[in-house]
Amino acid sequence: MCLGFNPISGTSQRVEREPPVQDLTIAVVGATGAVGAEFLRIVETRYSNLPKLKLLASSRSAGKTITVGEQDLIVEEATEKSFDDVDVVFISASSAVSQQMAPAAVAAGAVVIDDGSAFRMDETVPLVVPEINGADVEWHQGIISIPNCSTTPLVMAAFPLHHVNPIKRIVADTYQSVSGAGGGEMAALREQSERLLDADSNTSKSEKGQIAYNVVPQIDRFLDTGYTFEEQKMRQESQKILHAPEIQISATCVRVPVYISHAASVHIEFTRPMVVEEARELLAAMPGMTVLDNPDGGEYPMPWDAAGEDDVFVGRIRQDISHPNGLVMWLVSDNLRKGAALNSLQIAEELVSRGRLKPKYTSGGTS
Known part of the structure; x- marks a missing residue:
């Protein structure tokens, strides 16, 4: 199903279709990581027929078996020669891996959808959230980036409001789960939580890297501005996706002891006043957004409830x-799904629906 938002009428148009993504051969670089695993779970449930999958990872993970649907797939080591028979490559790994593998995949004739920061601010690379700027896939030159997992829910909420009442300024404070840093940090939270359960915080200081029972006001490295790279990414990426470099954006990104889902407290300044009821209606009409806004009844988005869900949830408007x-x-959303894996699949669907991605090979031979 494809959903399109009309900012003039505040309504969404729904066109029933199942893009033939299952006809593609998809390589997943980082298949054994947290985002890669979520990608495979979504593929299992999203398509009636599974696409052909090629699972790739580092040499440490090569040889592992991963079951997808009823298929037992062997993980192969990712090399620059891994992409000759592939239509689209999803990369969720380090920037160094993206910079090495993406050009090789493009040279082999594949389209790359990259989950990292390596190409996001490259002027020749579209940075896409399909509900917002899906048309930007039209000008790709082989690589398409998806935004940081803290950026996506912010622009999903800002987009329908900005088209009706131009936004001048956004201040966002994020509460980001440990899965945003990978499976290793999820394991660290579990280990620390058990080990420090009976520790006396009155007599001991936090350990280096401690996230259990703690809140860490740093994600990624600090810049000369005093902001972190994560905070800079939120500003720059939001402006690029919204095609609105004039919007002033300031963010503070914080890691919290939650396994899955990122949350954000967002303050938006508009050109003119906007009443809550209008904002609520616009957000409810936005594809991929769910309004959960009944504070008196104790109904508002929380990370536990958003985990495993595709939508971005908004409340306390x-x-x-x-x-x-x-x-x-x-705002609250599952950072592994809409923040990463789901958005990547939706980009592939956008490419297919626009005729910009077709299988190299079909059952009858070369396409």
């Missing part, structure tokens, strides 16, 4: 009492 043109809201 209210007037900003510090600014007449401001609104405040609370």
